[in-house]
Amino acid sequence: MPENTAHPGVPGVPHIEFRDVVKKFGDNTVLDDLNFTVTKGERVTLIGPSGSGKTTILRLVMTLEELTGGYIDIAGNPLQYEEQGGKRVRIPDKRRRRTTTDIGMVFQHFNLFPNMTVMENIIEAPVNVMGLKKAEAEAKAETLLDKVGMGWKKDARPSELSGGQQQRIAIARALAMDPEILLLDEVTSALDPELVGEVLAVLKDIAAETDISMLIVTHEMQFAREVSDRVMMFDKGSVIEEGLPDKIFSEPENQRTQDFLRAVL
Amino acid sequence: MDGVIGFLQDLGPNLQLVLDRMPLILDGLQVTLLTTVLGALLALVIAFVFGLAQLSKVMIVRGVARVFVEFFRGTSLVVQLFWLAFVLPQLPYPLGFRLEPLLVGVLALGLNYGAYAAEVVRGSIGSVPKGQFEAISALSLSPARGMFRVVIPQAWALMIPSLSNLWIQLLKGSAIVSTVLLYDIFFQVEQLRDRTGTWFAYSFALLAYYLIAWLIVILMNGLEIRAKHQIGRGPALRTAWRSLFQAPGTTPSGGRTARVVRDRSVAASGTPMGGGLA
Numbered sequence: 347m348p349e350n351t352a353h354p355g356v357p358g359v360p361h362i363e364f365r366d367v368v369k370k371f372g373d374n375t376v377l378d379d380l381n382f383t384v385t386k387g388e389r390v391t392l393i394g395p396s397g398s399g400k401t402t403i404l405r406l407v408m409t410l411e412e413l414t415g416g417y418i419d420i421a422g423n424p425l426q427y428e429e430q431g432g433k434r435v436r437i438p439d440k441r442r443r444r445t446t447t448d449i450g451m452v453f454q455h456f457n458l459f460p461n462m463t464v465m466e467n468i469i470e471a472p473v474n475v476m477g478l479k480k481a482e483a484e485a486k487a488e489t490l491l492d493k494v495g496m497g498w499k500k501d502a503r504p505s506e507l508s509g510g511q512q513q514r515i516a517i518a519r520a521l522a523m524d525p526e527i528l529l530l531d532e533v534t535s536a537l538d539p540e541l542v543g544e545v546l547a548v549l550k551d552i553a554a555e556t557d558i559s560m561l562i563v564t565h566e567m568q569f570a571r572e573v574s575d576r577v578m579m580f581d582k583g584s585v586i587e588e589g590l591p592d593k594i595f596s597e598p599e600n601q602r603t604q605d606f607l608r609a610v611l
Numbered sequence: 612m613d614g615v616i617g618f619l620q621d622l623g624p625n626l627q628l629v630l631d632r633m634p635l636i637l638d639g640l641q642v643t644l645l646t647t648v649l650g651a652l653l654a655l656v657i658a659f660v661f662g663l664a665q666l667s668k669v670m671i672v673r674g675v676a677r678v679f680v681e682f683f684r685g686t687s688l689v690v691q692l693f694w695l696a697f698v699l700p701q702l703p704y705p706l707g708f709r710l711e712p713l714l715v716g717v718l719a720l721g722l723n724y725g726a727y728a729a730e731v732v733r734g735s736i737g738s739v740p741k742g743q744f745e746a747i748s749a750l751s752l753s754p755a756r757g758m759f760r761v762v763i764p765q766a767w768a769l770m771i772p773s774l775s776n777l778w779i780q781l782l783k784g785s786a787i788v789s790t791v792l793l794y795d796i797f798f799q800v801e802q803l804r805d806r807t808g809t810w811f812a813y814s815f816a817l818l819a820y821y822l823i824a825w826l827i828v829i830l831m832n833g834l835e836i837r838a839k840h841q842i843g844r845g846p847a848l849r850t851a852w853r854s855l856f857q858a859p860g861t862t863p864s865g866g867r868t869a870r871v872v873r874d875r876s877v878a879a880s881g882t883p884m885g886g887g888l889a
Binding site: 408409410439447449451455457459460474475504506520 | 742745748752753754760765841842844
């Protein structure tokens with residue numbers, strides 16, 4: 347495993363761009379006028395106390411949540427809304443799905459399909475969304491399963507596997523769509539402590555071997571430090587401090603960042 | 612001729628009468644089974660169509676489905692049956708037409724119980740974990756594809772116990788089709804009653820319905836075990852055939868039926884046993 351898997355990213359090319367993003371759940375404002383960009387190939391980790399809106403950001407990029415205000419662009423294309431003649435226009439679901447085809451997400455609770463085998467889980471989207479032939483999709487899936495060390499379980503069902511195994515398969519399933527952006531939402535939080543390592547090891551490999559842009563929410567600060575190019579500290583829906591991981595973790599400037607890190611490290 | 616004494620005294624002759632009438636009773640049984648099976652199939656189709664329509668994004672589709680379900684759930688089965696049998700033929704041309712009695716029975720049972728089952732379908736789909744819908748979105752699968760490949764197979768396992776209940780109610784409800792000139796088992800029992808008296812005839816009818824209901828329970832238990840196995844909950848049907856005769860998911864004194872696996876190679880080849888999604 348490489349000592350430092352940090353990836354510099356391609357400066358200046360915005361891959362994910364949040365512009366004046368507002369997200370409310372009822373009267374509760376979770377994100378208030380948020381602006382940031384992730385450049386192509388960059389790995390950005392979001393940290394902060396729970397309820398600070400980190401997961402909401404990932405869910406907005408995956409279109410699992412509807413934007414209340416503002417815009418999100420993916421590689422220059424509007425994701426949920428676009429500006430047309432000064433008006434904010436909702437983008438239809440079909441067009442949204444064309445954009446999200448390039449985005450993969452790994453969930454806290456894996457969310458594998460229990461009615462399918464491991465192999466079926468992985469090839470479902472490549473065959474039906476990307477239009478791959480079944481044999482092609484299977485060959486690709488086998489390569490990915492070997493990469494996450496789960497090739498020997500391709501005919502098993504999710505219920506027969508441990509949490510760590512299920513999560514590694516969920517990672518393979520996301521990668522099978524050749525995503526340009528990968529969203530990792532607290533992917534080790536639901537795992538027994540002894541299973542966290544195997545999942546993080548797989549993710550570190552992927553970070554080192556690919557140039558997929560990543561937006562990561564995690565409580566594994568050591569992992570964040572190793573794979574991230576940039577760390578953003580969130581509190582109450584806005585970025586209160588951001589910078590290189592070494593800087594944020596070693597000498598945070600903001601008082602709230604200091605308090606948060608003292609509590610979790 | 613009636614009363615317990617009479618029942619016992621006339622048991623021999625009455626049984627002889629049943630044997631003599633067996634061809635007619637079997638005809639009645641056939642009609643009951645036919646209306647019960649065809650009615651259930653129609654109910655299942657209606658349940659899925661209107662259960663799914665109630666989850667549509669289009670408000671009009673949702674609204675129409677809602678009104679349909681509430682109408683057939685909220686009006687009496689007997690009234691529906693009589694309406695189809697006696698009012699429909701009187702409607703002015705081209706609306707009015709006379710249906711075969713069997714079709715009237717199947718239609719009334721299918722519409723009425725289908726409306727109840729539509730609620731079961733809707734509820735079960737709502738019970739599939741939210742994460743499954745999110746994974747469908749995250750893989751950019753179309754909602755229709757996700758519904759049929761991921762959500763319905765999981766909801767199916769959840770809805771079977773309720774559908775099983777409804778099917779048994781449909782069986783029992785089918786006894787009223789004799790009122791629209793369908794010669795079902797209940798009609799034949801009524802004929803029998805003229806000769807044997809109420810004690811014998813209705814006791815015979817109870818037994819007949821009980822036996823048919825039992826067949827339905829066994830069939831539905833089998834479907835439930837299979838559906839649960841397919842989503843990774845519980846053993847395969849071939850290793851758990853014993854649980855056909857008890858409600859799936861219950862643990863009898865002998866422990867989980869999966870322990871009955873005799874053939875170790877079956878277990879070792881990766882057949883999931885018990886457990887669950889945890």
